[in-house]
Amino acid sequence: MIELQNLNNRSLEDILDEAKKQIMYLSTQWTDYQEADPGITLVELFSWLKYVQHEYLNRMTDGVKRKFLDLLDVVMYKNRGSETLVEVSGIDDNVTIPIRTQWKSGSMVFENLNHQTLINSKILNVVFENPEFPSEEEYYKFDGSRAFYLFGRDIDRKNDKDAIRRFTVNFDGPIPSNCIINLYFSVYTSHDLKRNPIKSSEKFEKMADVRWEYYGEESEKTGWHEIELINDSTFNFLFSGIIKMRIKGKMLPINEEYKIRATLVYDEYDYPPRIDGIIPNVFRVCQNNTMCENAIIKKSDIKVDHTFNLFTHTAIYGRSYVYYKKHGGWVRTDLPTFKSDMKNGVLTVDVSEVWNKIKGFGYNDEVFMVVSCSQDIKDKLCLGSGTGMSGQSVKVNAKNVLDSDFEIMISEKIEGEEVFYKWKSVNDFFSSGKYDKHFVLDKDNGFIAFGDHEHGMAPRIGDKNIMLCSLRYTMGESSNTKEGMISSVFSKNRALKNARVKQIIPATGGRDAETLEHAQSRAAELFSRPGRAVTKKDYEDIVRKTPGLMFTNVKVLPDYMPGEDVQKQNCVTIAVRWNRKVGLTLPQSFEKNIMNQINKYRLLNTKIKIVSPEYIGLIISGEIVVDSSYRESDMLIEKEIKAFIKDTNKDLGQTLHFGDVFGMIDRLKYVSYLDKLRITPIGINAEKNASEDIIIPPNGVYYVEKIDFNYIKSSEIYRS
Secondary structure (H helix, E strand, C coil): CCCCCCCCCCCHHHHHHHHHHHHHHHCCCCCCCCCCCHHHHHHHHHHHHHHHHHHHHHCCCHHHHHHHHHHCCCCCCCCECCEEEEEEECCCCCEEECECCEEEECCEEEEECCCEEECCCCEEEEEEECCCCCCCCCEECCCCCCCEECCCCCCCCCCCCCCCCEEEEEECCCCCCCCEEEEEEEECCCCCCCCCCCCCCCCCCCCEEEEEEEEEEECCEEEEEECEEEEECCCCCCCCEEEEEECCCEECCECCEEEEEEEEEEECCCCCCEEEEEEECEEEEECCEEEEEEEEEEHHHCCCCCEEEECEHHHHHCEEEEEEEECCEEEEECCCEEEEECCCCEEEEECHHHHHHHCCCCCCCEEEEEEEECHHHCCCCEEECCCCCCCCEEECCCCCECHHHCEEEEEEEECCEEEEEEEEECCCCCCCCCCCCEEEEECCCCEEEECCCCCCCCCCCCCCCEEEEEEEECCHHHHCECCCCCCEEECCCHHHHCCEEEECCCEECCECCCCHHHHHHHHHHHHHCCCCCCCHHHHHHHHHCCCCCCCCEEEEEECCCCCCCCCCCEEEEEEEECCCCCCCCCCHHHHHHHHHHHCCCCCCCEEEEEECCEEEEEEEEEEEEECCCCCHHHCHHHHHHHHHHHHHCCCCCCCECHHHHHHHHHCCCCEEEEEEEEEEEECCCCEECCCCCEECCCCEEEEEEEEEEEEEEHHHHHHC
16 A cells, blocks of 8 residues: 655644744845734734645545545445354155245344255165275265265276276255255365365356255156256265255155266366265355345246245235336335245235236336335334435444345336335435435434435425335344254245254354455555566465465466567466376366466456476485384385485475485484485486486476385494
8 A cells, every 4th residue: 555645744833943044045124023024924824824735735634535446446345144064854744945034143143045945855875886995885874974975086097997986875865856955065175185265256167066866757768867967065075065956857766865976977086085974954154134125027027927936034924015017116005916935935015906907018028016014114114304405414224235136216206106216325425416316324423415416416395215125134243152052943835943953163254344444454455466467376275275276385486488489479387286196197187277267357468377297206226224223024124215305395395315314314313324225216307417417497396216226224234
């Protein structure tokens, strides 16, 4: 962040004293500097004007600072609630829960963001089939004490293309047809297996292809049928997460078990996936408390019987008001009727009586708006009345309001009808025109401010015409809690009320609205990050942050690319080692993901090439005199050599100095004397110099092919 110069760093007295000192240089006849002198009065006046001018120039208001942040493309964070996962068990019937059902952690409310089906079928066991198991009779139950390889430990598609690698999940009952269900997979991770997270907005080339099937009847055919995958937040078992799926047909039992299975079709896994748990009926919830919401209905959403469905908790258990489209806004009507189905989590709205009002609209036009609110605030939707005066403000309880979900609508009289229009929330009125329906929510002082007819409109004169149409609360940063805090649900559904509710991971991600001071410091941090890949460190940092990947080594080689004239074009080769196994080439999915990441930052005239390591084998031999107590079966010397080579491989392309290896072995406490050490490289691009050092390509990696020492006990030398 650029430091602003202090333009008012002098007091009024300093400015006045400096002015008086300049008088003697301008006029020798002026000798009276007393305050009674009229000339001194003018000097004091001009000194004060200078001081005030500098004070105004030095002043930077919060509004101006926010505008500077906008120019720097720094968007201040809004508040948001934390997110976590909830498991529901012990239900005696399949249950469909509406959107934004309220899950309680004490007085704090969490809400599910999707229409969710919970099944009463339980997982009996899991069967793993792959070449490493002796038979198909490998049944397991998950108790958290053991991690299982889903498709086997040593996946080698080049040598076992025809091998079956799959697992089958057996249930005690059928999964309902045409319903979206969730299965949560807990993927095993260790301290050295930490992948970069993948944001929902980021493109990711998948590392594997998995086919999901169920056994049952579909299209009058019995057998294994494909399952429709709705979403896979595990990215084919790279992360713990939820797989959403839908079974189109009817499940049938095999030996009284209902089966779904996942078969590995293709993979480029860096590490074979392991899991330590599969849990049904797990879904994501967010710390929100919805008091009011609105839904826009298109004509295409309405059924032939002139009804449409709403799937939210607020609509089913609260109060709903219907508005139809007219004059580009919304007109209230009391003609629609409502039917609530709590078991299936749906509210049916019948608009037959008002159908003629929207008959002339097109198929994809918006025709209805439904405002739903909780019973607690049904009499508090009105915020005030428009006065038509500039700069009107209306008081509102804005504490803990979720910034992104606060909406109001204001009515105007048009052709004798009261037509409501949604107004847009803005940070300020700097960019608002005289006809823009904008408002500013001042949460600190608890009011809504409107424009002055020059910067933003003012509400038209009306009676109780300023209305809420969306209101949610959140506890922000205070909503971050440990696991196990959510334990109950607000619902009138019997099966759901009697169920067991468990929060299985900590609630994270909640934050308060960002302060101006924090945004300024974050802006300084953002400008310190590389916006373009220029230096070697830029490239390495960018590659190491590739979503979904993890790396053993990354080495950037500027002005290096075999077969290219690096004098004519900027060329950068990036050597990537993605697994500690020897001889593995870089998978295509890895290369594509790395290039997707680099392309966001690379200069247009730069050519990038991603290469795999070149593996150089080592045959190490010689004669060693060891202590009499040394046991060759312990292989302590071999272990030390391998650890030394592993440490050398921390940076690709390192020269292996003969003297370093010799000295390392010779200094071991159980080595008395080292003689005739020989190191032979295996690889067409490795060479030895006169000092017996081994020189390899810049992307080279060593591995120990063979260690062949002739051990001589020191006691044998003394006897001879």
